[in-house]
Amino acid sequence: MNTDAAAAASADRRGSLLNLEAVVVAFGGLQALGGVDLQVWKGDRLALLGPNGAGKTTLFNVIAGDVKPTSGRVTIKGIDCTELPARFRPRLGVARTYQKTRLFRGLTVEDNLYLAQTGRSGRHLALLRSGVDAEFRERARAMAETVWLADVIGVTAGDLSHGQQRQLEIGMALVTGPEFVMLDEPASGLSRGERERLVQLLLSLDPDITLLLIEHDMDVALRAAQRVMVMNEGETVASGTPDEIRVDPLVHAIYLGSEAGLRGADP
Amino acid sequence: MSPTGAAPGRAQSRRTLRRLLSARNVVVAAATALALLLPLFGSNFFVEFVMTRTMILGIAAATIVFLAAYGGMVSLAQYLLAGVAGFMVGNAVVAQDAWSKGLKLGWNPWVAVLFALAVTTAVAFVLGALASRTTGIYFLMITLTYAVIGYYVFGSITPLSGFGGITGIDPPGLFEDHPQRMYLALVVLSVLVYVAFRVLAVTPFGLALQGIRDDPVRMASLGFNVSLHRTLAFTLAGFTAGLAGVFNVWWNGQIDPTSISIGPTLDLLIVAVIGGTLSLEGAWLGAFVFVAANNYLRNLPLVDHIGITEARFNTIVGVLVLLIMILSPDGLAGIIDRIRLGLRRLVHLSRGSGAGPAEAAAGSKP
Numbered sequence A: 001m002n003t004d005a006a007a008a009a010s011a012d013r014r015g016s017l018l019n020l021e022a023v024v025v026a027f028g029g030l031q032a033l034g035g036v037d038l039q040v041w042k043g044d045r046l047a048l049l050g051p052n053g054a055g056k057t058t059l060f061n062v063i064a065g066d067v068k069p070t071s072g073r074v075t076i077k078g079i080d081c082t083e084l085p086a087r088f089r090p091r092l093g094v095a096r097t098y099q100k101t102r103l104f105r106g107l108t109v110e111d112n113l114y115l116a117q118t119g120r121s122g123r124h125l126a127l128l129r130s131g132v133d134a135e136f137r138e139r140a141r142a143m144a145e146t147v148w149l150a151d152v153i154g155v156t157a158g159d160l161s162h163g164q165q166r167q168l169e170i171g172m173a174l175v176t177g178p179e180f181v182m183l184d185e186p187a188s189g190l191s192r193g194e195r196e197r198l199v200q201l202l203l204s205l206d207p208d209i210t211l212l213l214i215e216h217d218m219d220v221a222l223r224a225a226q227r228v229m230v231m232n233e234g235e236t237v238a239s240g241t242p243d244e245i246r247v248d249p250l251v252h253a254i255y256l257g258s259e260a261g262l263r264g265a266d267p
Numbered sequence B: 001m002s003p004t005g006a007a008p009g010r011a012q013s014r015r016t017l018r019r020l021l022s023a024r025n026v027v028v029a030a031a032t033a034l035a036l037l038l039p040l041f042g043s044n045f046f047v048e049f050v051m052t053r054t055m056i057l058g059i060a061a062a063t064i065v066f067l068a069a070y071g072g073m074v075s076l077a078q079y080l081l082a083g084v085a086g087f088m089v090g091n092a093v094v095a096q097d098a099w100s101k102g103l104k105l106g107w108n109p110w111v112a113v114l115f116a117l118a119v120t121t122a123v124a125f126v127l128g129a130l131a132s133r134t135t136g137i138y139f140l141m142i143t144l145t146y147a148v149i150g151y152y153v154f155g156s157i158t159p160l161s162g163f164g165g166i167t168g169i170d171p172p173g174l175f176e177d178h179p180q181r182m183y184l185a186l187v188v189l190s191v192l193v194y195v196a197f198r199v200l201a202v203t204p205f206g207l208a209l210q211g212i213r214d215d216p217v218r219m220a221s222l223g224f225n226v227s228l229h230r231t232l233a234f235t236l237a238g239f240t241a242g243l244a245g246v247f248n249v250w251w252n253g254q255i256d257p258t259s260i261s262i263g264p265t266l267d268l269l270i271v272a273v274i275g276g277t278l279s280l281e282g283a284w285l286g287a288f289v290f291v292a293a294n295n296y297l298r299n300l301p302l303v304d305h306i307g308i309t310e311a312r313f314n315t316i317v318g319v320l321v322l323l324i325m326i327l328s329p330d331g332l333a334g335i336i337d338r339i340r341l342g343l344r345r346l347v348h349l350s351r352g353s354g355a356g357p358a359e360a361a362a363g364s365k366p
């Protein structure tokens, strides 16, 4: 505990939020991540690029605690989280979205956004409603507005359109008031106009919020991020500013075959 | 949408009132009133036999529906838990000098009830904790295993189950020789259980349970302790099944291991399926159909040619369940719901209004 606290203090001084050291994930014989190192600073806006199967989502899963790494170390705010189950992440201010939406399909938009907040507070075992709940409800409604769902706030999530479900997915991550948000392909399946709205939303986030973004849409990724990391076959192959990445020959080589897929409508 | 100009407080209370006066609530209230008045005009057999049994099975089946509809867990252990309560009552109340078996503690019947409910709740907590990491078919299998093991445990620990059962279990004086009172108490208890489960659905606890039903992975990543939540829901359902078990043993006057074997366990699941595992009122509806079929249908012409009595009943119920499953996976409650929506659409059509589909899309909610 003591060493944890000391580590946390020193990490804070450096402003380091997330630290991955030689993270390896193997699914049977398939190595999805082959020793990834990554450091994310407070307030970072980092985009993760790479072709299908590069291991981007697996990296998210490791950070979020949904997948335990085969080897390596995950440190969040100076606390070793390698073995910590997913449900302890929200207390560290971590929130994520899923590539394939994970909503409470039988509950309304408002209840989805409400529930997203109660887990962290410990209120979920309560049988009575209280003032805190009113606050959560208020915030849920405000978030519905933010992610353009105010007019469908009473609709069950399962009945929403695909685009609306993606918006709710993002809302559920943001409504927790996170310090560190991970968005897994938030723009996939959105129309051009919706993508533009999304970029504006991401740019309007509190600058203190740290953002890790997986995005196949280069335009969205390079506009929303200040730093880019490119992965291929479970390894980091390039990293730099959006401008550097735009002209990086290696990135072009990796993307050349699938350029059309990257820019076009991704499934 | 909301009436403009009205004070927000009044608009709010009017909205609350309108919500309370939904068609569903009105029907349930009417059914409750009918059930409470039944002793005034129903035959003794119908009240003390058919309807009393309906209420007991209804409460027990409601715990299955509660777990299935809100928690996504189909439990086969509910009849076992009712049986645990029954055995505890039996062991506790039978007097030392009575001509019966079991522990014969000779306690006050109300103390026995508290004891039985405490034991049942504790057992449910342990069983729930052990099953809380599984879902779907695995949860079903684990709870089926509980039911089978429970049967053998009571069968082999004879001091507890008194070789072949405990007999002469008397209800408390309040109900002894007053079957109508017992029936009325069961109606009141049914209403309490029904209301409690429905209110629970909108509490933070109930909403989180439904979140776990829809996506446990998301819930964990939002900071919820999913298995603890499942365990607590299972414990609550176990306690409620215990209540049904207490009345069951009072009503039967005896209990033996066979009465918690796989047969009655599956019967209770059938009750829940007939009514519809997604709707709470379906539990009592299913119980009524089941008990009525058990008591009346076997003497029907044609049916009376099928084998012996038990086979007759099983055949009828089997066909019934098959029909309902084919017609409506949501059981009778689902069928009623569809008829209601169909009627509403007809009304809309005859009024020439095109605003039908939106309402029709809002399907049945638990």
Ligand SMILES: Nc1ncnc2c1ncn2[C@@H]1O[C@H](COP(=O)(O)OP(=O)(O)OP(=O)(O)O)[C@@H](O)[C@H]1O
Pocket: A027, A030, A031, A032, A050, A051, A052, A053, A054, A055, A056, A057, A058, A059, A099
């Ligand atoms: N749970 C799992 N079990 C087995 N293999 C998996 C699992 N999750 C991911 N993989 C495999 O690991 C590799 C990396 O997958 P991952 O989902 O991380 O890729 P990705 O970069 O997110 O790709 P995409 O752009 O298609 O989302 C793939 O080959 C995938 O098939």
Ligand SMILES: [Mg+2]
Pocket: A056, A057, A058, A099
């Ligand atoms: Mg992915």
